[in-house]
Amino acid sequence: MRILQIVTKNTSALDFSLPIYWGLRTQNIKLEATILFCCGNRNDILKGSNFYQSELAKLEVNLMDLASFKPSKSFLTKSLRALSCNPQKNNNYGNTIDKPFTFGYSIQKLIGFKLASRMLNILENLYFGHTNFENFFEVLRPDIVILDNRNHQSFPASNKIFEKIFSSDATKIVTPHAPHYIDPYFAFSHVNPVGKEIYSDCDVWLPFRYSKPHLKHPNLSNQFFYSGYPGLDSDWLRYCKKQIKPKKTRVQCLYIARKFFSKNTKRQGASDFVTMEFSEVLKDLKNIRDAFLQMGVEFELQFKPHPSGRRDLVEQLLEEASLSHFSINLEPVYRNLSAVDVVVSPYSTAVLIPAMTGIPTVVINTDIQKKINSHWDKVCEMYQGLVFFIERESLNPTLGQILQEGKKSFENKDINHLRNYFPDGSISRCITRLLKLRNN
Structure with a gap:
């Protein structure tokens, strides 16, 4: 099974998918997985978390960001990576904060975080916006592409990436960003990444037992799948507590x-x-x-x-x-x-x-x-x-x-x-669904 996951905003997408990758490995299902963080430096999203990176490394999941498509020794690539803020976990206790002494963090704090963020977005759009992703998809040849239900998030080359995804033969899955939403009828953002209706081409997964998005989107009833929330499965939680x-x-x-x-x-x-x-x-x-x-x-x-x-x-x-x-x-x-x-x-x-x-x-x-x-x-x-x-x-x-x-x-x-709201067994349901989608 070849999976490509697109992460556009924050780590909540990984909170849902990581237990599934763990379940696939635990069940000895052959897996080739790549996560593309849609930013110049994946630590902009990972925020220096050791857990995500170490667990994904154990599971042999490949991590990439937009800079992965540029020459690693290029001055511009190195500069944009360095300018990205990567705050490290503070392990010192007391009445002061242990500051993250990184070049990017120091620069951003000096000129102000909002201004620095705008400037970084402009630079990344200029540098990464013209990247060619053709070879990337040809090499990976994903069977399944996992998308966040908030994939309207704009990032450098977003149109190119999403157009490539939705013109491919890969099965597209829209996964939730949280264990439940604000109302029974929500399932995905109404603003979509390619300027047209895409959800009829996607398998839309629902984390909460009592979700009813089919009442709002009756034309998509066959696309909705109750997955549950894998991060609340007892086997996964026992593993984490160890x-x-x-x-x-x-x-x-x-x-x-x-x-x-x-x-x-x-x-x-x-x-x-x-x-x-x-x-x-x-x-x-x-x-x-x-x-x-x-x-x-x-x-x-x-x-x-x-x-x-x-x-x-x-x-x-x-x-x-x-x-x-x-x-x-x-x-x-x-x-x-x-x-x-x-x-x-x-x-x-x-x-x-x-x-x-x-x-x-x-x-x-x-x-x-x-x-x-x-x-x-x-x-x-x-x-x-x-x-x-x-x-x-x-x-x-x-x-x-x-x-x-x-x-x-x-x-x-x-x-x-x-358990009345999140029955056990979500990981197994997700894996069974993945295998069915891959084989169809």
């Missing part, structure tokens, strides 16, 4: 953040309701800090930024939170399952992963969460049914309860509850 457990001298609290505005920026209307204000996130961190201080428990906060979050804002936030011990955690939640004691989040579909393994997972009923819940009764039931779905003012006693009782008293409750 990762080396670090020695812990403090309680490890993982905060899974949303993207948030800069300090003096206020949300304008409801256009970006899933982005938090700086003050909201700061309040959460201070509440967590105060809760542990009142209990007299030494803890370390691992701050996991949103994949699209800005490093400079995270640094500013953590400095203002006055935490004694903290780190910026750029690894996927899969990597943290053996390393954290409790998880707190204002809203993120990523919380479903630790909750499905029995880690005490606190979901704060923020305005974002309320908005999400209001769109879909099944999603509302799922989150409200979690053991620690709480209001902000209940954070202190909730953390106290978790520390006093330990996870043994309630670890199976969330697992049993979530």
